[in-house]
Amino acid sequence: MSQLNPKFIYFDLDDTLLDHKKAEKAGLSDVHDHFEEIQKVSMEELLDTYHRINKGLWEEYGKGDIDRHILHRRRFEETFRELKINTGLWEQAGKVYMNYYRNHWEWIEGAKEAYERIAEKFPVGIITNGFAETQKLKIDQFRLKETAKQIIISEELGVMKPDPQIFRHAEEKAGAGPEEILYVGDSLTSDVIGGSNAGWSVAWYTEKPVEEGTERANLTFQSFDLLLDKLHI
Template identity: 35%
Template sequence: MTEITDIFFDLDHTLWDFDKNSALSFKKIFKEKQLKLDLDEFLKVYEPINLEYWRLYRDDKIAKEELRYKRLKTTFDKLNYEVEDELINQIAEDYINYLPLFNHLLDGAIDLLEYLKEKYKLHIITNGFEEVQKLKLEKSQIHSYFDVVVTSESVGVKKPNPRVFEFALNKANVTANKAIMIGDSLEADVLGALAVGITPIHLFNSMCNVDERVTSVQSLLEIKQYL
């Protein structure tokens, strides 16, 4: 990887601890809205439902507004907990507002960024919502590490669509053979990067599928071995 000059990161589940920050956001909402529902039980049901709706959103099968409402509605229905639509919509809005206010990063994130910034130009490519992702970067105080931040909303398509990666490469003024993409999603980050000639590094957990063709790590600090 001696020819590499630029590294692109995914944000959620890669640098920014989405699960922890999401749980804290819901904890705040449950308290404010006085929801008589166990938070851990809710999250156990909500998290896989959220992932499935994100897949639908990524594949352009639902709109942003549907994602925000339906992931909550489906979870409450599955838990047999009655919530009026008006309250669901309010929770959806509060969640988006509160989420970027929590700023926990995955273990090793700052250490890795400090290590890499001396050797490479660093960038972000994320499928998250424009207004939310920029706040996450600012509130977690990592925005200064990145030269280019590309959101799917700013491009008009989502990872793994090649246009997102091509847009990011052009904006960063780098060719694919000199870039690396680091992300947690096999479909969006790894296969998306491979499709345009970017070398991927897959940050995986026990719930991920692993592609034997690519470098895979279980922690951010393992990446130092390759860069």
């Protein structure tokens, strides 16, 4: 196919369509405010430490080295241990975080209009890494089932992007070959490298492009208007 003339378009969910980073930061801020013990450290320290530890744990989870329950426990337990906060708070903090995190979900700027306009012209789907329970809540809240022909959640399939299996599975579900699919996502590793290795065209949504990503992606964009333009919408 030509550069952006696909038969089927898949979207990533978090930080492509929905602003996970903003919701995560707001949820952690709520946790910080909720526990006097945690207020002994600054919000910046909590964010930086949590992000670093959580990123490493998701890498372990993606390799199958840990399960979701260990990830949930360790991301707060290890954050608190490093910050010299009572590690026994991990379970309460995790529950508070998930309750508050859900209150902060919202579309990425420009994503809703672009997604809906694209869905009017092309069959679309969603591929998302993450826990099925949480991702399904997002999909329901934002009524994505009304437009998405296929919704693929990594936990249900048992493999995470960039594993080639998830892309092969998505091709079968879409009834399209790799050369007929465009993938729109924000992650260099999961979306750009995973998608391009699968033989898909990739539109990379990022404010901080790096050479490896721009070389692999068919389009690198910061504004969804550019994506719409390249799709002739």
